[in-house]
Amino acid sequence: MTAPAPATSTREWWRGAIIYQIYPRSFADSNGDGIGDLPGIIQRLDHVASLGLDGIWLSPFFTSPMADFGYDVADYRDVDPIFGTLADFDALVGRAHELRLKVLIDQVYAHSSDRHPWFQASRTDRTNPHADWYVWADAKPEGSPPNNWQAVFGGPAWTWDARRGQYYMHNFLPEQPQLNVRHPAVQDALMAVAQFWLDRGVDGFRLDAINFAMHDPALTDNPPAPAGKRSRPFDFQLHLHNQSHPDILPFLERLRALTDRYGATFTVAEVGGRHPEPEMHAFTAGTRRLHSAYGFNFLYAKPLTPALVRDALAEWPDEPGAGWPSWAFENHDAARAISRWAEPQHRAAFARLKLLLLMCLRGNLFLYQGEELGLTQVDIPFEALRDPEAIANWPLTLSRDGARTPMPWRGDPGCHAGFSTAPPWLPIGEDHLALAVDRQNGDPHSLLNLTRRLIAFRQASEALRVGDVTMLTATDSLLAFERSAGDETLLCVFNLAAEPAEWLPAHPAHWRAVETGGVVEGWRFGGYAGLIAERF
CATH class of the missing domain: 2.60.40.1180 (Golgi alpha-mannosidase II)
Structure with missing residues (x-):
C-alpha cells in the first residue's frame, strides 16, 4: 500500500485525530509491584509514537481509594502513589510532547470519592460550607429513599448517612457520591481543577459520564423501561430524570471557554444510555460547547452489522453547526470487540477487517491499548475479579476486568509478558503471549504493522480524516x-x-x-x- 501524499490543511489538530487510550494500571509497571504506573508509561511511549497517531488519553491516575479503580477521585490535583508523583506526570507530558503526542486526561465531574475532603465535610452536618456540595435528600415518611432511582452498579441510587440524617445520591457505587454540579462553588472548584491540569500542559479532557452531572432537582421517579434483557435494577428504568438535565449545557460552555484560553485543546464527552445521540448533539452543537462526543454504539454491540455502522454514521451528517463524532470499538469499560464480534476460528481475519473499518469512519478514533495487537477478552475467574460491576452482576456480564489485563510486551511466559517483574494485578491472557509486541514488531504481516500502515494511510488522506x-x-x-x-x-x-x-x-x-x-x-x-x- 502506498499512502497518499500529505495534504496541506488548516484543520484543527483534533479533527479526525486518532487517540490511543492508556489504562495506567495495565500498561507498564516500572517498580515491580504488579501495577502499571506513570514511569512505566514513559518507558513505553516510543511504542505508542511508532503507531503514528495523534495523542494519548490517560484513564484516571489521581489519588483514589480505588473502589472503582480511579473513577472515585479523592484528590483531583494529585497523582495516586501507586502511579507515581506529579513530577512523573510532568515528565510524561514532556516526553509525549517530544514525541509529538497530545495528552488528554480523564476528568470525573459527576461524582467524587466518599474519601474526598469535600464529601467528608459535607456529611458532617447540614450547615457547614460544603453542606450543599453533594446531592442530599430527606427520607420518605416511612424511611425509604427519596425516589426510585437505581444505581448503574446495582441497588438504589441512595445511601443513608446517619450523621446528616439524610440520603446521599450516587449513580454508581456508594463510594462515589454525586457532586451537586449546579452549585456555583462546585463549578468554580471543578474549573480550578481543569485549570490546574491545563497549566501542567495537558491538551484536553475526556469527560467521564458527563451526562450524569445534573438531574431533575424535583427528584421525579423514573418510569419503567420496556421489557427486555436485564441484569441490573438500573436496566428496569428509563433514565429520564436522574441524568441528562439541560442545565448541563451552560456548565459545558463554561468549561469550553476555559479550555479555549489555552489554545488548541480538545474536549470529548462520554455519553452513555439507550439513545444518547440527542445529548451528544446538544453537548457538541455550535462552537461554544464540547468539540466531540462518543457513545456506546459499538462498545456494547453484540454483533457488528452493516446496519449498525450505517445508522451510527447517519447520526452525524456534515452540516453547519453539527457536532463532530468520536468512535471506539474497544475501551476499559467494554469486552474486547474481537471476542464479541467473531468466533475463535475467524478472529485473526476479523481483527484486520475491524481495523480497516475503524480507519475509514468519519470522526475521531479511539484505539484502546492492545487493540493494535488483536488482544482478546480474558476469562477472569470469579475469585480473581476486581471490577465491582462484574462482581455484583457475575456471571451475567462480560467483566470489564477481562479487557483490563496487562499489556503483553514480550512473548516470554517467564517474565509476566514484560509488563512487570512481579505477578500482575490481573492475570495475563493465555493467548496474549503469542500476540506480544516483540513478536509482532518484526513480522511485516502482523496486525501491529498493519495498524501502523493503515494509520499512516489515514493520516495522509484528507478524505478519510475529515x-x-x-x-x-x-x-x-x-x-x-x-x-x-x-x-x-x-x-x-x-x-x-x-x-x-x-x-x-x-x-x-x-x-x-x-x-x-x-x-x-x-x-x-x-x-x-x-x-x-x-x-x-
Whole structure:
C-alpha cells in the first residue's frame, strides 16, 4: 500500500485525530509491584509514537481509594502513589510532547470519592460550607429513599448517612457520591481543577459520564423501561430524570471557554444510555460547547452489522453547526470487540477487517491499548475479579476486568509478558503471549504493522480524516461507502460475515484497490474481507 501524499490543511489538530487510550494500571509497571504506573508509561511511549497517531488519553491516575479503580477521585490535583508523583506526570507530558503526542486526561465531574475532603465535610452536618456540595435528600415518611432511582452498579441510587440524617445520591457505587454540579462553588472548584491540569500542559479532557452531572432537582421517579434483557435494577428504568438535565449545557460552555484560553485543546464527552445521540448533539452543537462526543454504539454491540455502522454514521451528517463524532470499538469499560464480534476460528481475519473499518469512519478514533495487537477478552475467574460491576452482576456480564489485563510486551511466559517483574494485578491472557509486541514488531504481516500502515494511510488522506461520507449499501453482510474531500474520493467496502459476498460499484473500472484485508478477488470478497479503493 502506498499512502497518499500529505495534504496541506488548516484543520484543527483534533479533527479526525486518532487517540490511543492508556489504562495506567495495565500498561507498564516500572517498580515491580504488579501495577502499571506513570514511569512505566514513559518507558513505553516510543511504542505508542511508532503507531503514528495523534495523542494519548490517560484513564484516571489521581489519588483514589480505588473502589472503582480511579473513577472515585479523592484528590483531583494529585497523582495516586501507586502511579507515581506529579513530577512523573510532568515528565510524561514532556516526553509525549517530544514525541509529538497530545495528552488528554480523564476528568470525573459527576461524582467524587466518599474519601474526598469535600464529601467528608459535607456529611458532617447540614450547615457547614460544603453542606450543599453533594446531592442530599430527606427520607420518605416511612424511611425509604427519596425516589426510585437505581444505581448503574446495582441497588438504589441512595445511601443513608446517619450523621446528616439524610440520603446521599450516587449513580454508581456508594463510594462515589454525586457532586451537586449546579452549585456555583462546585463549578468554580471543578474549573480550578481543569485549570490546574491545563497549566501542567495537558491538551484536553475526556469527560467521564458527563451526562450524569445534573438531574431533575424535583427528584421525579423514573418510569419503567420496556421489557427486555436485564441484569441490573438500573436496566428496569428509563433514565429520564436522574441524568441528562439541560442545565448541563451552560456548565459545558463554561468549561469550553476555559479550555479555549489555552489554545488548541480538545474536549470529548462520554455519553452513555439507550439513545444518547440527542445529548451528544446538544453537548457538541455550535462552537461554544464540547468539540466531540462518543457513545456506546459499538462498545456494547453484540454483533457488528452493516446496519449498525450505517445508522451510527447517519447520526452525524456534515452540516453547519453539527457536532463532530468520536468512535471506539474497544475501551476499559467494554469486552474486547474481537471476542464479541467473531468466533475463535475467524478472529485473526476479523481483527484486520475491524481495523480497516475503524480507519475509514468519519470522526475521531479511539484505539484502546492492545487493540493494535488483536488482544482478546480474558476469562477472569470469579475469585480473581476486581471490577465491582462484574462482581455484583457475575456471571451475567462480560467483566470489564477481562479487557483490563496487562499489556503483553514480550512473548516470554517467564517474565509476566514484560509488563512487570512481579505477578500482575490481573492475570495475563493465555493467548496474549503469542500476540506480544516483540513478536509482532518484526513480522511485516502482523496486525501491529498493519495498524501502523493503515494509520499512516489515514493520516495522509484528507478524505478519510475529515471528508464526507456517502453510504452506498448496507445489506445483511456487505457494507460500502465513499469518503471524499476535494479531489480525493475513496471507496470503502467490507464483508462483515464469514461467508463470501459479491458487490459491484456503479463504475467498477474507475476504481483501483490501494489496500485490501483478507481474500479479495475483483469485486468478490471472502469472509471478513474488505478493501479501500481510490477513484482514477
